[in-house]
Amino acid sequence: MDFRLSPQHEIFRRTVAEFVEKEVSPRVAEMEARSEWDVALFKRMGELGYFGLRYPEKYGGANADAVMFAIFLEEMARGYMSLAAAAMMQCLMGTNFIHRFGTEEMRERLLVPALRGEKIGTIAMTEPGAGSDLGAITTRAVREGDSYIIDGTKTWITSATRADFFTIAAKTNPAAGFKGIDMFLVEKGTPGLSVGKKINKVGVVASETSEITLKEVRVPAENLFGGKEGSGFAALREMLNEIRVMTGALGLGLARAARDESLKYAQQRAAFGKKIGEFQAIQHKLADMETEIELSRLMVHYGAWLIDQKLPCNKEAAIAKLSATEAAAKCADEATRIFGAYGMAMEMAPQRFFRDARFLLYGGGTSELLRNIIAKEMGL
Numbered sequence: 001m002d003f004r005l006s007p008q009h010e011i012f013r014r015t016v017a018e019f020v021e022k023e024v025s026p027r028v029a030e031m032e033a034r035s036e037w038d039v040a041l042f043k044r045m046g047e048l049g050y051f052g053l054r055y056p057e058k059y060g061g062a063n064a065d066a067v068m069f070a071i072f073l074e075e076m077a078r079g080y081m082s083l084a085a086a087a088m089m090q091c092l093m094g095t096n097f098i099h100r101f102g103t104e105e106m107r108e109r110l111l112v113p114a115l116r117g118e119k120i121g122t123i124a125m126t127e128p129g130a131g132s133d134l135g136a137i138t139t140r141a142v143r144e145g146d147s148y149i150i151d152g153t154k155t156w157i158t159s160a161t162r163a164d165f166f167t168i169a170a171k172t173n174p175a176a177g178f179k180g181i182d183m184f185l186v187e188k189g190t191p192g193l194s195v196g197k198k199i200n201k202v203g204v205v206a207s208e209t210s211e212i213t214l215k216e217v218r219v220p221a222e223n224l225f226g227g228k229e230g231s232g233f234a235a236l237r238e239m240l241n242e243i244r245v246m247t248g249a250l251g252l253g254l255a256r257a258a259r260d261e262s263l264k265y266a267q268q269r270a271a272f273g274k275k276i277g278e279f280q281a282i283q284h285k286l287a288d289m290e291t292e293i294e295l296s297r298l299m300v301h302y303g304a305w306l307i308d309q310k311l312p313c314n315k316e317a318a319i320a321k322l323s324a325t326e327a328a329a330k331c332a333d334e335a336t337r338i339f340g341a342y343g344m345a346m347e348m349a350p351q352r353f354f355r356d357a358r359f360l361l362y363g364g365g366t367s368e369l370l371r372n373i374i375a376k377e378m379g380l
Contacts, residue, residue: 005067005301013071019048020079028080031354032207034311035198037083042090046117051090055099059107060115066242066304070249074300077253078260081356082206084250088092089158090114092246094121095184096239097167110165119164124154131156131362132235134169134176134368139214139223141170148224150192150217160195160215161212166189169216169236172229182232185223192217203355213240241317241362245303248324248366252296254360255324258331258353262338271380276338285334292327299323315377322370325360332357 005013019354023041031037045051054060054069071093076084080257097113098121113119130136139152150170160166166186173180186193195210263286266277276282303320306313332353336343343350 001131001305004199005071009068012068013075015077016050016072016076016165022075024079024083031080033081034206035205037086038208039093041083042086042120044115045087046115048088049115049126051095051117054116055090055095055111055115055367056188058190066245066307067301070246070300071154072305073138073246073249074256077250078096078257079253081250081254081352081359082204084253084255085204085359086159086292087208088121088246089116089248090120093123093370094159095238096167097123097225097235098165098185098233099230101183101223101227102185103193110187114164120159120161120162121165121167122157122163123167123169124160125169125330127153128211134181137169137171137181138174139168139170140174141172141182141184142166143172143221143225143229144218146221148184148294149217150186150214150219153211153213155211156199156209157212158207158209161198161208163195167225169232170379172224176230179230179233182229182236183225183238184219185225186217186219190217190219190352195267196339202358204359205351205355207359216279218225225254241303241313242307243364244317244321244370245300245307245313247360248300248320251321251326251328251357252293254328255289255296255331257276257291258328258335258350259293261349261364262289262331262335263351265339282338285338285340289331292323293328296320297323298325303368315374318365318370318373321364321376325357325368327336328353328360329357 027041028040041365049062050072052061053064053072057063073084073088076087095111098106110119114121125134126139141148141150150168152170168184168186169181170184171180173183192215194213199209220317226232266282269276299320303313303316306316335350336354339348341349342348
């Protein structure tokens with residue numbers, strides 16, 4: 001077993017890091033102030049091929065492995081979590097089902113331009129009364145001739161205000177719980193589909209999230225991903241492991257950013273006649289941050305490697321997400337402590353890390369849910 005990074009992985013990391021430093025970092029303050037990501041920057045990412053990393057070359061992708069995708073998300077999150085979150089949605093959840101289960105016409109019309117950054121896709125699973133308990137969703141899809149009629153309400157939908165197409169989770173068999181969920185393509189402008197106003201959030205403020213309502217939305221039967229009712233359950237479970245590993249990659253990037261800013265500050269800030277980095281208390285904080293980061297890195301890369309090998313990874317994906325996102329929260333908190341009062345200043349980065357880290361603790365499964373999964377995999 002060897003999941004070390006290849007020279008190609010390292011070259012790619014440097015390329016993404018350079019893009020972040022030159023094109024993303026200078027725009028962070030503006031995007032934060034406007035509470036929305038920059039459209040031109042988003043399209044630039046498509047031009048560079050980042051959205052197509054995990055997809056075949058025939059659709060304009062790079063056919064890269066999961067490890068490379070994780071590296072991309074890590075470096076993006078190190079630069080700006082809001083943009084990284086929007087990119088992950090575009091690269092994975094928002095386009096995954098069209099690639100795997102859509103018709104060739106759907107792929108050419110929606111997937112190909114999405115990989116170029118010209119169209120935006122998202123997924124709508126969460127509901128006001130169903131977050132971690134996805135089996136409790138009440139959105140309903142009923143077959144009527146050659147169509148499905150979809151009714152329901154979704155919330156916390158990333159990029160909903162900008163999306164050109166949605167992958168909607170709806171129940172075709174309400175009595176079957178999670179196993180009764182299927183996934184449907186619904187395009188912007190479909191009668192009965194409406195997008196609510198943006199939800200104001202404490203963190204990832206430039207990654208827009210909204211509520212959407214579906215009222216008697218009619219879509220062709222071919223918009224049922226998988227081709228038959230009852231196929232959404234297995235497809236969702238398979239994708240959840242990748243979501244968890246990649247959310248861990250986001251956490252790893254944010255933790256690194258918090259560590260980097262804290263280290264730089266500790267080497268510059270003076271108190272009681274010397275740099276604060278010379279005090280053992282600060283050194284221990286930074287050492288703990290470094291330890292959390294390195295352990296998380298191993299689990300994220302291992303989880304991505306298992307995905308590439310098409311090996312079972314329910315437990316490993318849960319561990320990767322749990323360890324890396326908790327590490328991000330801890331590192332962000334320690335950064336505010338190392339900065340002291342300046343950690344609360346809006347012009348300083350630690351307060352943003354602290355706010356953005358909260359987002360990571362919920363998406364892809366809460367820490368409590370992940371611990372349940374790990375315990376179950378242990379036979380408990």
